[in-house]
Amino acid sequence: MQAPPSPRQTPTLQIHAVRKDFGDRHALEALSMTIAPGEVYALLGPNGAGKTTTLNLILGFLTPESGHIEVADVRVDRDPLGARAKIAYLPETVMLHPTLSAIENLSYFALLGGRRLDEAQARALLSEAGLQDEAHARRAAGFSKGMRQKVGLAIALAKNAQLLLLDEPTSGLDASAANDLSQGVRAASRRGIAVLMATHDLYRVKDVAHRLGILRAGRLLTERHTAELSAAQIESLYLELLAVDGQAA
Ligand SMILES: Nc1ncnc2c1ncn2[C@@H]1O[C@H](COP(=O)(O)OP(=O)(O)OP(=O)(O)O)[C@@H](O)[C@H]1O
Ligand SMILES: [Mg+2]
Structure with missing residues (x-):
């Protein structure tokens, strides 16, 4: 999507070195990311990468082992209800x-x-x-x-709300309904709402998001502006990164 918002604005969402464990499983390892007002960010990653865990931490449904999260300058750990008041969440x-x-x-x-x-x-x-x-x-x-x-x-x-969270919003939607949803997300963006969307829908990422991040096993492997990539390049970046990382693991 064109015309990403100015990076000089104070980010609506700030995730600072957040770690989350479930027992001895590291679901997120020092995750840091920001989303500006009006920016649409697509969080990509295979099953179990930590996407839903990230959303649950932002919503304050989970507590991180370390690090912290701010939503529109409200710290989720200090004022969970105040932070949640600034968030709209679209469940599956x-x-x-x-x-x-x-x-x-x-x-x-x-x-x-x-x-x-x-x-x-x-x-x-x-x-x-x-x-x-x-x-x-x-x-x-x-x-x-x-x-x-x-x-x-x-x-x-x-x-x-100032932040809209969506967890796999296009799963189970036909192409026309998925396009409609993208339009709704763009409408939110035009209002200055920051959008974080966990998705497996690689093809729609270029059309709907300004930026993407690829998460694997709780680590953010890369962040890119979608304007710099074609839809096909987004898909090959995703597949290459996961393949390379899979070999290294
Ligand atoms: N409540 C929980 N208790 C124990 N482990 C959990 C819990 N929630 C998530 N996990 C583990 O944390 C890791 C990240 O899971 P998460 O649901 O965040 O992945 P995801 O990226 O949303 O995957 P999917 O694409 O399948 O929705 C996985 O290894 C998962 O098994
Ligand atoms: Mg999930």
């Missing part, structure tokens, strides 16, 4: 109330977060997240995974 399965419409679900979840939306505001957020107008007033019971994710993204946007 978005749970909606089946008997409520998209508008009603969005309004309900926004109200839980302390924000009252009128119908026009709810419709505007759903459109921004890519949900077609015709579905706004329909009951969520019949929604596809892609539609549920769009409502989830609208809920995330309604929160006025």
